[in-house]
């Protein structure tokens with residue numbers, strides 16, 4: 001297993017992904033084929049390696065932070081999500097400030113905390129990509145930002161392990177972790193996470209840059225209504241935001 005993980009991480013863009021995340025993906029694939037690693041022929045092992053790399057590329061998105069020595073806007077521009085959001089961060093910050101959060105939890109954070117975190121608000125940042133998390137950690141240290149930076153796999157770790165926060169961010173991650181799962185991953189996020197406000201975002205364009213045919217995610221409106229969660233929607237650039245409210249802070 002260790003050798004396979006090491007081989008998978010030889011691709012530079014995947015080198016930052018946490019080992020246990022890769023191990024879980026390998027185990028899932030093996031279980032779905034009802035087999036074990038030591039039963040695979042070399043050809044099958046090679047195929048498995050390719051499949052896991054493809055899974056990881058889907059999950060981690062198309063971004064390549066190259067150096068922590070870059071200036072802050074340059075660094076944000078290395079990640080597709082934060083780069084696309086650069087012209088809209090001011091408006092996004094105003095929206096967040098209007099909610100007056102004391103603690104923010106950013107799940108599947110990528111480099112987003114580098115744009116949003118301030119010394120006035122505690123900020124917890126979590127992702128499966130340790131390369132991103134290291135850059136966020138360095139930024140927090142340099143800018144005296146309170147909070148924590150940690151590895152967390154939203155698909156496999158218990159949500160009850162997460163710190164509570166009055167604002168939780170889930171930017172451009174739902175489509176990745178809910179893929180082919182019929183939105184079964186999203187519902188527990190809405191019902192089990194401990195928040196006052198949950199700000200979820202979705203891309204409105206495809207990776208190719210073409211507009212999506214149905215960018216509205218009506219399923220989320222229906223889900224919020226069914227769960228009795230009030231929500232509002234707004235768009236910034238090519239990103240659709242759902243702001244969900246719940247008074248559940250203990």
Ligand SMILES: C[S@@+](CC[C@H](N)C(=O)[O-])C[C@H]1O[C@@H](n2cnc3c(N)ncnc32)[C@H](O)[C@@H]1O
Pocket residue numbers: 059060061081082107108109110111112126127128129132152153154155156170171172173176177
């Ligand atoms: C498209 S990027 C969005 C990054 C950031 N939220 C933003 O919008 O700027 C998706 C992020 O989700 C992370 N991710 C993918 N699967 C995850 C999982 N199961 N648990 C936690 N994070 C995950 C990836 O590593 C990547 O940083």
